[in-house]
Amino acid sequence: MDPVEAEEQQTEPPDEDDEEEGFVEKDPTGRFIRYDEVVGFGAVKIVYKAFDKLEGVEVAWSQSQINDSVMGCSTKMEQLNTEIQLLRTLRHKNIVKLFASWVDEDKGIVNIVTEYFTSGSLRQYRKKHKKVDMKAMRRWAVQILTGLEYLHSQNPTIIHRDLKCDNVFINGNHGKVKIGDFGLATFMQQQKTQSIKGTLEFMAPELYTGNYNELVDIYAFGMCMLEMVTCEYPYSECQGMGHIFKNVSQGKKPAALNKVKDVEVRSFIESCLAPASERLPANELLKSSFLKKDEPLSASPFSVSLVEIEDVTTDGDRYDSFVFRKGEFLLKGHMEVTNPVVLSLRFPDPYGGFKTAEFPLDVAKDTGLSVAMEMAEQFELPQGSIEIITELIGAFLLVVIQYWRRSCVSMP
The missing domain is CATH 3.10.20 (Ubiquitin-like (UB roll))
Incomplete structure (x- = not known):
């Protein structure tokens, strides 16, 4: 049974006498319990190990602090709740399953319960396993692009805005990857979006102007490919955020790109990092000859x-x-x-x-x-x-x- 469907069918929380010892918090339904074991963190969130009592499986429970400007505005809080509920409707093999989500307005925290990946993020996995054939990386790339194609085909379009290897998770047993961490995702209600958020090294130049569309995710995907191939974080040669901002604004590519000796691989990455007007969407990139080498x-x-x-x-x-x-x-x-x-x-x-x-x-x-x-x-x-x-x-x-x-x- 799909955990999301199971949650909807559950009408009463479990008997509290049966609660498992050692947990520090439970969700409003009583189905999920959170432990104090941190399994990941980001700039604005902490991810804990948790447990789904109904299905008997481990899950991830992330907590993100809500900005004071949002907490103090009922309209923004209503929009936040709406977007969280919309994210719960996503169903795709390359998108991390979101099982439960709610806003704790008293503490100013957004709680999100998702699948738990024991192999961690693609960045952690790539750092652990240095010898990976290009064929495997092509398969990862196809799965990431397939997930992006799904997000970008939604109505309204969903832009991830913070795609990076840290936010792509892998099951090391069979190489399946899924896009996760939608903390900065936005539903593009109109052609232009205004907020500037993301990880600087993976941000497309047009993000700095506040005038962008879903193709910023393709640029970020190109940087993910670069990191996958070289095991090097983009712009690691730069001295500070100001230096990175200057290079990106001037269209200067990361030094790691020069380490990609395979002409076909480099050409594919550069096509993802092209100016927005020349950048191909996910569905077109999936047709590239580079990714179709394993077509059988x-x-x-x-x-x-x-x-x-x-x-x-x-x-x-x-x-x-x-x-x-x-x-x-x-x-x-x-x-x-x-x-x-x-x-x-x-x-x-x-x-x-x-x-x-x-x-x-x-x-x-x-x-x-x-x-x-x-x-x-x-x-x-x-x-x-x-x-x-x-x-x-x-x-x-x-x-x-x-x-x-x-x-x-x-x-x-």
């Missing part, structure tokens, strides 16, 4: 091919072993007359390498699609991989059935 995972243009036939001997019996390929996927299966058949699948992992998994195929009951969907769920493979695995299994079944018939052996 979404819409493979390759047909299934038989790449190898081996002669295998087991317990004195000889039979053939066939290897099929589609894109980067390899499927190997023995022609031994037995059911279920044990197949071996090699597939690309999120880190630019490959994994291999063995699985049984009941020729009498299973279909290629049912097995492919099961594997995609188990290994959290991209949606496009289901079609690829289905076609590979289909090709294997065509060969194995013909092989068994020639052997004059009845199907089990």
